[in-house]
Amino acid sequence: MHSRTVAIIGGGPAGLIAAEILIQDKVQVDVYDSMPSLGRKFLMAGKSGLNLTHSEPFDTFISRYGQRRSEMEVFLRDFTPEDLRLWARELGIETFVGSSGRVFPVGMKTSPLLRRWLRRLAESGVNFHLHHAWRGWDEDGSLRFLTPEGQTSVHPDAVILALGGGSWAKLGSTGAWVEWLREAGAEVQALKPSNCGFDVAWSDHFRTRFEGQPVKSVILSFRNFRRQGELVITKHGVEGSLIYAASALLRDEIEASGRAVLHLDLTPDRTEGQLIERLSRSRGSRSLSSHIEKTVGIRGVKAGLLREFLPKAELEDPVHLARALKHLPVPLIAARPLDEAISSAGGVSFEALDENLMLRAKPGVFCAGEMLDWEAPTGGYLLTACFATGRAAARGVIEWLRRSARDT
Ligand SMILES: Cc1cc2nc3c(=O)[nH]c(=O)nc-3n(C[C@H](O)[C@H](O)[C@H](O)COP(=O)(O)OP(=O)(O)OC[C@H]3O[C@@H](n4cnc5c(N)ncnc54)[C@H](O)[C@@H]3O)c2cc1C
Numbered sequence: 566m567h568s569r570t571v572a573i574i575g576g577g578p579a580g581l582i583a584a585e586i587l588i589q590d591k592v593q594v595d596v597y598d599s600m601p602s603l604g605r606k607f608l609m610a611g612k613s614g615l616n617l618t619h620s621e622p623f624d625t626f627i628s629r630y631g632q633r634r635s636e637m638e639v640f641l642r643d644f645t646p647e648d649l650r651l652w653a654r655e656l657g658i659e660t661f662v663g664s665s666g667r668v669f670p671v672g673m674k675t676s677p678l679l680r681r682w683l684r685r686l687a688e689s690g691v692n693f694h695l696h697h698a699w700r701g702w703d704e705d706g707s708l709r710f711l712t713p714e715g716q717t718s719v720h721p722d723a724v725i726l727a728l729g730g731g732s733w734a735k736l737g738s739t740g741a742w743v744e745w746l747r748e749a750g751a752e753v754q755a756l757k758p759s760n761c762g763f764d765v766a767w768s769d770h771f772r773t774r775f776e777g778q779p780v781k782s783v784i785l786s787f788r789n790f791r792r793q794g795e796l797v798i799t800k801h802g803v804e805g806s807l808i809y810a811a812s813a814l815l816r817d818e819i820e821a822s823g824r825a826v827l828h829l830d831l832t833p834d835r836t837e838g839q840l841i842e843r844l845s846r847s848r849g850s851r852s853l854s855s856h857i858e859k860t861v862g863i864r865g866v867k868a869g870l871l872r873e874f875l876p877k878a879e880l881e882d883p884v885h886l887a888r889a890l891k892h893l894p895v896p897l898i899a900a901r902p903l904d905e906a907i908s909s910a911g912g913v914s915f916e917a918l919d920e921n922l923m924l925r926a927k928p929g930v931f932c933a934g935e936m937l938d939w940e941a942p943t944g945g946y947l948l949t950a951c952f953a954t955g956r957a958a959a960r961g962v963i964e965w966l967r968r969s970a971r972d973t
Contacts, residue, residue, distance in 0.1 A: 569966050570595065572708055572721040574699045576603035577738070578948055579934025579955035580727030581682060584691045586959035592966065594691045595721065597710060598737065599698035604679045605736040606729060610948065611675030617653065618646035618945035620662045629946045631813065633939035636915045637950060644953040646945070652952075656681050667945055699728075701745035722969075723929045723962045727955060730909025730935040731756040740909070742936065750926030752914040758906035759940040760947075761812050762804030763819075763897040771873045776800050778866045784830035786892075787811050787818075793833055798866060801901065809907060810942045816900045816910075829893045831867045840887035853880060863890065870895070908947050910940035921961025922954060929965065933958035 569592045573580045576598035587594045596603070610616075619626055626646060630637040650660045650668060658678045659671045670678055687693065697710040697717075707718035731740025740756045747753050775798045784793045785807050794807035808815075811827065818825035832840060843860040851859065858864040863871065871880065874893060879885035903909060913932045917925060922937075924930045934951040941947055 575727035582955035583959040754911040760907035765802035844883035
């Protein structure tokens with residue numbers, strides 16, 4: 566028989582892994598979620614290949630958490646990327662390491678994993694309460710939920726909030742909790758887009774011709790950031806893995822100074838000197854476009870980018886053109902809205918939490934997952950951290966329940 570009750574609000578990866586730990590400790594576990602089904606963002610993450618974690622050495626892995634590296638290291642040492650792969654294997658889901666070092670389930674999708682996981686949780690006794698939208702606390706400290714049948718309140722012995730960030734609100738994580746936690750006295754940093762696209766003031770001509778096109782194998786530089794990869798031209802500006810990787814820096818620069826200018830090397834395989842030599846060759850009767858294509862292989866969207874940002878006179882000059890090919894400035898005017906982002910930065914400050922992820926302002930209430938104030942690039946770092954903090958919060962609850970049982 567269960568003697569203690571724990572409510573977990575949020576049935577994403579962080580909440581579900583917490584439920585898994587707690588049910589093994591013989592407490593009653595109730596998972597509440599506002600949506601009609603669980604793990605919707607987790608499922609979305611698997612739409613174009615579920616990148617569960619990353620296989621790089623742990624020191625490199627942990628460096629991806631930037632300013633929050635030291636806070637996250639504690640949780641990630643306790644549940645490493647390798648542990649996550651083992652966990653998936655125990656569930657019957659084998660994983661593999663892709664060419665970039667990223668780790669995926671063999672079938673690439675979330676649904677088989679989530680289905681098995683939810684079945685295992687239900688069989689081990691976890692109770693699921695769908696269509697339960699948490700709306701904060703009643704005056705007596707009970708959790709207030711809105712359900713299709715009306716309002717209801719519960720008063721468990723401990724609570725884990727695993728409410729996610731604020732992106733893709735239609736999947737359930739709306740970020741509405743920020744105000745309720747602040748009212749409860751917890752420090753919460755404003756949610757901001759992370760792994761997001763940016764607005765560029767494209768000309769109508771460029772937008773119409775190149776919207777949706779990938780710009781492949783370019784080097785993006787911004788301050789100390791320099792990486793080769795791929796981006797995509799969108800109606801509003803730019804997005805894609807290379808942009809996401811630099812997005813925290815770009816977003817912060819725009820926040821501080823109103824704009825950010827990234828630079829693209831459109832020809833990583835040629836030096837500026839080689840480009841000048843080739844572009845200076847006789848053009849004969851060729852048009853400028855075909856001369857550029859013939860001599861340095863630039864056409865399509867890359868040629869479009871040059872024309873978008875380079876005055877015509879500079880395009881005609883081999884030295885200026887070569888410089889632009891290696892160092893094309895692309896001015897960004899704004900980050901795309903939070904709702905479109907892959908993940909959120911900001912959230913519950915680590916200073917508002919004890920070492921077990923319990924809110925100092927609300928004893929017995931723990932937080933986990935993307936709603937905590939950390940951010941990381943795509944590459945499996947997001948999910949690994951959600952799993953690791955979900956486990957840590959569950960362990961914290963177990964310890965807290967034991968301590969309060971001893972004290973009473
Ligand atoms: C398109 C896309 C692709 C992604 N791909 C990857 C990837 O490949 N690899 C990776 O590592 N990460 C990826 N992510 C990010 C990853 O999915 C999230 O970081 C992760 O799901 C966060 O887990 P979580 O449990 O903290 O929150 P969530 O998964 O957001 O779950 C939060 C849950 O809380 C519920 N909830 C919120 N508010 C309330 C409330 N008031 N009352 C009741 N319930 C509530 C929500 O309905 C939701 O079920 C991707 C994200 C997106 C959008």
